[in-house]
Structures are given as C-alpha cells and as structure tokens.
Amino acid sequence: MAILVVGGAGYIGSHMVDYLISQQQEVIVVDNLSTGHQAAISKEARFYQGDLADQPFMRRVFKENPTITAVIHFAAYSLVGESMQNPLKYFDNNTSGLIKLLEVMHEFSIRKIIFSSTAAVYGIPKVLPITEKAATEPINPYGESKLMMEKIMFWAQKAYGIEYVAFRYFNVAGAKPDGSLGEDHHPETHLVPLVLQVALGQRKELALYGDDYQTADGTNVRDYVHPFDLAQAHLLAVEYLQAGNQSTVFNLGSATGFSNLEIIKTAQKVTGQEIPYVVAPRRPGDPDSLVANARKARDVLGWEPEFDNLETIIATAWNWHQKHPNGY
Numbered sequence: 173m174a175i176l177v178v179g180g181a182g183y184i185g186s187h188m189v190d191y192l193i194s195q196q197q198e199v200i201v202v203d204n205l206s207t208g209h210q211a212a213i214s215k216e217a218r219f220y221q222g223d224l225a226d227q228p229f230m231r232r233v234f235k236e237n238p239t240i241t242a243v244i245h246f247a248a249y250s251l252v253g254e255s256m257q258n259p260l261k262y263f264d265n266n267t268s269g270l271i272k273l274l275e276v277m278h279e280f281s282i283r284k285i286i287f288s289s290t291a292a293v294y295g296i297p298k299v300l301p302i303t304e305k306a307a308t309e310p311i312n313p314y315g316e317s318k319l320m321m322e323k324i325m326f327w328a329q330k331a332y333g334i335e336y337v338a339f340r341y342f343n344v345a346g347a348k349p350d351g352s353l354g355e356d357h358h359p360e361t362h363l364v365p366l367v368l369q370v371a372l373g374q375r376k377e378l379a380l381y382g383d384d385y386q387t388a389d390g391t392n393v394r395d396y397v398h399p400f401d402l403a404q405a406h407l408l409a410v411e412y413l414q415a416g417n418q419s420t421v422f423n424l425g426s427a428t429g430f431s432n433l434e435i436i437k438t439a440q441k442v443t444g445q446e447i448p449y450v451v452a453p454r455r456p457g458d459p460d461s462l463v464a465n466a467r468k469a470r471d472v473l474g475w476e477p478e479f480d481n482l483e484t485i486i487a488t489a490w491n492w493h494q495k496h497p498n499g500y
C-alpha cells in the first residue's frame with residue numbers, strides 16, 4: 173500500500189514525506205514545483221512533476237502506481253494577503269484543483285483523502301479557543317476556497333464514498349530539528365521566517381501589520397504548530413480512515429496564542445539578535461486572534477504534539493535559517 177502526497181515538495185508536504193519514509197511507508201509525490209522545491213523531497217519517494225488539475229497526467233500517476241490507497245493533499249496557494257488581491261487564483265488552484273483530483277480518484281476507486289484546510293475558515297471567531305463546531309464565516313478568499321473544498325469533500329463522500337479527513341491547521345512554523353528541511357517561500361510572507369531573516373541580517377526590519385487590534389498588546393494573536401506534529405496527525409488520520417471510521421474535520425494547533433510582538437520577543441531571545449520593527453498598516457484579511465481547541469484530534473486520533481513550546485519551534489526554524497540562509 174502506497175500513499176500519494178500531492179504538494180510533497182512544499183514546506184509542510186516535505187516534512188510529511190520525510191515522516192512517512194521514516195515510518196516505512198511507500199510514498200509517491202506529485203508537485204508542480206510552483207512554490208515547492210525538488211531538493212526538499214526525500215530521495216526515497218517516487219517523484220512526478222506535474223499539476224494535480226492535469227487529469228491525463230494524474231491518470232498516469234495512478235496507473236503506474238496501483239498500490240496507492242490514500243492521498244494526502246497539501247497542494248494549494250495559501251497566502252491570506254495575496255488572496256485578497258487575486259481571489260480567482262485561489263478558487264482556481266485550490267477549489268477547482270480539488271474537483272479535478274477527486275474526479276480522477278473516483279475513476280481509480282481511491283477512497284481516502286487527507287487534506288489541508290485552515291483556521292482561516294473560521295473568519296472572526298466569537299469564542300476562543302476555537303472548536304470545530306464554531307461558525308465558519310471566512311473573511312478572506314483563501315479561507316473561503318478551503319471551506320468550499322471541505323464542502324466538496326462532504327458531498328463527494330456521500331455520492332462516491334470517498335472518505336476524508338480535513339485538518340484545519342493554525343499557523344505552521346518550525347523546521348526539521350537536524351536542519352535538513354525547512355520553510356523556503358519566494359517571496360517569503362510568513363511572520364516567523366521573516367523575523368528570522370531580520371535576525372540573520374538579510375532584512376533591515378520587520379513591518380508589523382497593525383497594532384490596534386482587539387488583543388492584549390494590539391497585535392494579532394496566532395497559534396503555532398510544528399510541521400512534524402502535523403505529519404504525525406496525518407498518518408494517524410490515514411490509519412483512522414483505514415480502520416473504517418467516519419469522515420470528519422479536526423483542528424490542529426497548540427491551544428496557546430502568541431501575539432506578533434511576542435513572536436518578535438521570543439525570536440530575539442532564541443537568536444540573541446535585536447529584531448527591529450516598524451508598525452505598518454493592517455494587512456487586509458487578518459482576523460484579530462486565532463487560537464485552536466485541538467482536543468478532538470487528541471481524543472479521537474490520539475495525537476500528541478511533541479513541539480508544544482514556542483521557543484523550541486522557533487529554535488528549529490532558526491537552525492534551518494542559519495544552515496540554509498538562501499533556502500534550498
């Protein structure tokens with residue numbers, strides 16, 4: 173039995189592939205390398221370069237690998253700010269892309285998919301921490317594209333019996349502790365790698381987007397989770413579906429919120445460097461605070477995150493940035 177990882181050359185996907193290989197799984201990777209890196213893919217995985225919406229290409233992948241029984245799907249555009257400027261790019265690649273993928277999975281009778289959703293489906297939550305029962309009212313097209321994907325899966329499950337687990341991740345940060353895998357986006361827009369690029373001297377300062385939010389220090393609050401812990405949850409979800417359990421949705425986060433200023437302070441402590449910042453206007457599409465209640469993943473899947481300490485998460489990212497100042 174093999175697992176197909178779509179988007180396995182990306183930041184989170186490459187950690188997934190690495191983890192599956194360490195667990196003696198057979199792994200096939202599909203990625204169009206639009207934001208990923210071939211160098212991030214474990215040499216022990218079989219790599220196909222191509223687009224998940226290219227159905228003849230995907231048919232070839234399934235035909236050549238008849239042992240695939242489950243798909244783990246990371247391939248998407250995922251930047252909140254960009255989605256506000258260019259929403260159709262998000263509905264096309266994320267939402268339409270999933271439809272194309274599910275059609276081919278249905279043709280080949282592949283009936284298990286684990287997929288990356290996001291905390292952005294919740295919009296502005298009324299209660300923190302957020303449980304999976306909270307209302308889903310996205311305030312940016314990225315979150316909307318992912319909520320549509322969840323709904324498509326729901327109906328595809330009913331009609332075709334394709335079982336799914338949707339994971340709503342909160343903010344992902346950190347790198348493989350040995351420094352061989354990490355976050356390398358061009359351009360980089362995520363807070364933790366940007367702060368560390370300032371610490372490395374690659375950027376003069378951080379533009380801190382807004383200090384007048386409804387939070388204790390006025391800056392946005394986010395919940396950080398390590399890609400290794402996500403990878404563990406995904407394999408548990410494959411096993412959960414293999415055991416015949418029902419399709420469902422889980423939050424993945426640490427249940428602790430950190431403000432953007434706290435991230436800067438923690439990064440200063442971890443790196444021993446000053447991290448200058450200037451307050452800039454708010455970035456459209458940003459909710460005040462996102463903090464997960466991830467009890468359900470712990471109770472149902474037996475998920476036990478190892479990296480539940482922000483300093484450790486940032487230290488692993490710092491190790492990666494020091495070893496790979498220019499990425500892969």
Ligand SMILES: NC(=O)c1ccc[n+]([C@@H]2O[C@H](COP(=O)([O-])OP(=O)(O)OC[C@H]3O[C@@H](n4cnc5c(N)ncnc54)[C@H](O)[C@@H]3O)[C@@H](O)[C@H]2O)c1
Pocket residue numbers: 178179180181182183184185202203204205206207208209222223224225245246247248249250265269288289290291340341342343344345
């Ligand atoms: N990084 C986060 O904080 C975060 C939080 C919540 C959810 N997510 C979700 O997790 C997933 C992975 O995020 P990431 O940070 O690793 O992003 P990433 O951009 O590093 O990885 C995405 C990968 O998918 C590939 N890809 C994109 N479109 C494709 C297509 N049409 N066909 C084939 N390959 C394609 C890219 O080349 C890349 O390798 C995304 O779905 C994202 O929405 C990320």
Ligand SMILES: O=c1ccn([C@@H]2O[C@H](COP(=O)(O)OP(=O)(O)O[C@H]3O[C@H](CO)[C@@H](O)[C@H](O)[C@H]3O)[C@@H](O)[C@H]2O)c(=O)[nH]1
Pocket residue numbers: 250251252253289290291292341342343344361362363364366378379380381382392393394432455458462
């Ligand atoms: O130069 C920067 C970059 C970011 N931020 C702020 O830092 C916080 C975190 O931003 P970022 O790292 O871009 O992550 P999010 O926009 O919170 O989104 C991430 O986390 C979401 C889940 O919460 C995922 O769905 C997205 O894919 C992922 O990019 C936000 O308040 C940003 O406004 C700054 O102040 N300055």
